[in-house]
Amino acid sequence: MICRLCGNVIPEERMEALPETELCVGCSAKVGGEVVMIANEVRTSKEGSMKINYGGGVDVRFVRKWPRSR
Numbered sequence: 475m476i477c478r479l480c481g482n483v484i485p486e487e488r489m490e491a492l493p494e495t496e497l498c499v500g501c502s503a504k505v506g507g508e509v510v511m512i513a514n515e516v517r518t519s520k521e522g523s524m525k526i527n528y529g530g531g532v533d534v535r536f537v538r539k540w541p542r543s544r
């Protein structure tokens with residue numbers, strides 16, 4: 475994965491932590507972070523959903539600030 479802004483290689487650990495990212499750490503900080511992490515409390519767990527559940531009680535999603543365009 476290559477950073478969209480500077481063209482540097484994004485470290486694999488960052489890709490694992492933030493699979494949605496298209497920027498390296500430096501550029502992400504520069505633009506104030508390109509994704510927002512949203513954590514919602516989930517009362518009922520639905521089987522077969524694509525959501526990532528941590529501890530079964532929190533639904534964590536990453537929302538891209540930038541549209542994937544161009």
Ligand SMILES: [Zn+2]
Pocket residue numbers: 477478479480481482497498499500501502
């Ligand atoms: Zn970069």
